[in-house]
Amino acid sequence: MLKDWSDVYLIGVPEIDQQHQGFFVASHRLYEGILDRDGKAAVGPAIAFMREYAEEHFQTEEAFMREHDYPGIKDHLRQHVAFFKRLDELENDLMIFGPSQDLADRALDITQDWLIDHIADEDMLYALHVKAGVA
Ligand SMILES: [Fe+2]
Known part of the structure; x- marks a missing residue:
């Protein structure tokens, strides 16, 4: 079953949350393409988006983790x-x-298994680390 965006995926860093939401939109777009039996047309743009998304998004996360000395x-x-x-x-x-x-x-x-699990588990960990430091 397709995973929908939900607030449980919010990690509390607006810029990163916004990027994560954009990623769900792209995942759904690909899914709709597959449902329409049009996966062949949808997959090229989806892969191109994933490349662009990952490069920009991972850089944002990396800078954030460095800024907060995430161990x-x-x-x-x-x-x-x-x-x-x-x-x-x-x-x-x-x-x-x-x-x-x-x-x-x-x-x-x-997009469904790897990235969404990554957001829910790993991205949440650095967010919790930063929040703990702030508290
Ligand atoms: Fe990450």
């Missing part, structure tokens, strides 16, 4: 690298085999 930054950045690896695979397959329904399904899996 878990190394593990967190390792996860961002792992995401880029999966994205590289999608881009390679798109380039070699072209867009397909199967590729759209795989891209959706990554």
Whole structure:
């Protein structure tokens, strides 16, 4: 089942929350494309968005973690690298085999399973660390 945006994903940093919400919109757009049996057309733009999103968003997060001396930054950045690896695979397959329904399904899996879990678990951890420091 498709995960919808919910306030449980709010980490309390407006700029980052806004980026996370934009990501849900893109994930839903891809899902709608797949439902319309149009995943083949939707997957190229979705992958391009994921690249642009990840580069900008991860930089924002990294700067935030450094600014607040987050001790878990190394593990967190390792996860961002792992995401880029999966994205590289999608881009390679798109380039070699072209867009397909199967590729759209795989891209959706990554947006739904990997990134949303990452927001709920890992991003929440650095936010809690900063909040604890402020309190
Ligand atoms: Fe992150």
